[in-house]
Amino acid sequence: MDINIEMIFRDIYNWIAGFLPHLFAALLVLLVGYIVAKILQSIVQKVLSVVKFDSIMASTPAGSMVKRVFESPTSFTAKLVFWLVFLGALSISLEKLEIAGLDSVLASVYGYMPHIVASVVIFLVASAISGAVVRLVKRVLGDSAMASTASSVAPALIMSISVFMILNELMIAPEIVSITYTAIIGAVALGLALAFGLGGKEVASKLLEQAYESSKKAVKETKKTKK
Incomplete structure (x- = not known):
């Protein structure tokens, strides 16, 4: 040959x-x-x-x-x-x-990028909101025990919700994520309902009283600074 x-x-x-x-x-x-x-x-x-x-x-x-x-x-x-x-x-x-064959691979990879960007944005926004909530709670309730509890629970709840949103955005086991998210939200709602149904009135009363006292102090301090 x-x-x-x-x-x-x-x-x-x-x-x-x-x-x-x-x-x-x-x-x-x-x-x-x-x-x-x-x-x-x-x-x-x-x-x-x-x-x-x-x-x-x-x-x-x-x-x-x-x-x-x-x-x-x-x-x-x-x-x-x-x-x-x-x-x-x-x-x-x-x-x-x-x-040959590279176009489809690149299209799949780059098509997934918006989900990653959205997940990062969700995380940053949720984190900013949780930080704002902590500052708001401390400003309204002052240094009370209730403020300490609320400033710990609220950010954890917000970030937990954001984690489920991120997993859903990344399309990681969406069915399991949806079921788990629904179950957790239901459990939290049930816990809050039971808490207020079994003596939560006192807690709510203290919470409102502390908020009122903190607001009065803030108003007085503002008037003093203006004078």
């Missing part, structure tokens, strides 16, 4: 000549995507610094968790924006290579 070396080299040359334009296009898209991602990262970093995002997230579960891995919540959010944009550019650049 004769092997035509010239034909083999011609085929290799034709393949390289046909592949090079796709390679250059892919590299160009990747370079532009990287530059755009860095610019957006810088913009997000500056905007979040102006609105004092780190201070807002300082007392929240998300803030303390993010600080263990990143410098600050601002840095984490800015880097998240960078990687989302850069991965989008990477996906487009790989499509330019026109490699």
